[in-house]
Amino acid sequence: MNNKEKPIGFFDSGVGGISVLKESLKVLPSEDFVYFGDSLNAPYGTKNVNEVRKLTFNAMDFLLSKGVKVVVIACNTATSAAIDALRQKYTDIPIIGIEPALKPAVEISKGKSIIIMATPMTLSEKKFSNLMDKYDKEVNIISLPCAGLVELIEDGITEGHQIEEYLRDKLKKFMYLDVACIVLGCTHYPFIKNELIKIVGEKTTIIDGSVGTVNQLKRQLASNNLLNEKKTKGTVTVYNSLNNKQIIDLSYKLLRL
Incomplete structure (x- = not known):
């Protein structure tokens, strides 16, 4: 197998x-993908940096054992904690990370407020504070830590009363503000976007970092x-550290949503 076919x-x-x-499947339909989810150790957002870094390195080694040609760290928390260290160690393979899509949010905010929903660790990391420092003089940026939301989505709860109540409780104190955008700073959160729209309405733009990350992947x-x-169309193979049928089935179900 040549490198292009990996x-x-x-x-x-x-x-x-x-x-x-x-x-990625939309932008790169001919590519084959190997996906590894570490649901056994989820959520990462409430762990300390060293723990997340260790788990991310383990995942990197797993993907390399599958013969991949490039790695996408499709996790904001892992990117914040480990991307620099990964690139220092694995110098012979492109590694793409993800970060909250703050720049496009600022561009369309027109002076109105922006809410960033993310895990507690993503919001506390230096990488995020550096990103905030670039834009917080231009617009009112509100950091909203969402502990517990990843766990709901990991259980396959992406709609209904439980998610709606969680989101209403998180957002209630900001409903009086003129909010232009909500930035989804965790890759789990796009799966609850429809419930979010029900609460904040169609006028509030909801942005995540997927498009920017996939464009960077294509460039690399x-x-x-x-x-x-x-x-021909590419294939997707899903692995998960939980290694049970339920989580694999959920992964493929979310891929089809």
Whole structure:
């Protein structure tokens, strides 16, 4: 197998990175993908940095054992904690991370407020504070830690009363503000976007980092001469550290949503 024919590796703390993988299938339909979700250790957002870094390195080694040509860290928390260290160690493979899509949110906010929903760890990391520092003079940016939301989505709860109540409780103190955008700073959160729209309405733009990440993935593949040139549709293989049928079935279900 030449390098172009090797699969693309995707990693997330659980099923969240499936939201980025879905976007990749649209942009790179000929590519094969290997997805690894670490649901056994989810959520990452409430762990300490060293723990997340160790788990991310383990996932990287797993994907490399599957012969991948590039790795996408489709997890905001893992990107914040480990992307620099990963690139220092694995110098012979492109590694793409994800971060909250703050720039496009600021561009369309027109001076109105922006809410960033993310895990507690993503919001507390230096990588995120550096991102905030770039834009917080231009617009009112509200950080909203969402502990517990990943766990609901990992259990396959993406709609209904429980999610709605969770979101209403989180957002109630901001409903009086003129909010232009909500940035989904965790790859799990796009799966509850419909419930979010019910609460904040269609006028509030909801943005996640999937499109920017996938565009960067395509650029990296092209610049490293790694784009798969086959004319047939690619395949997706899902692995998960929980290693049970329920989580694998949920992964493929979310991919089809």
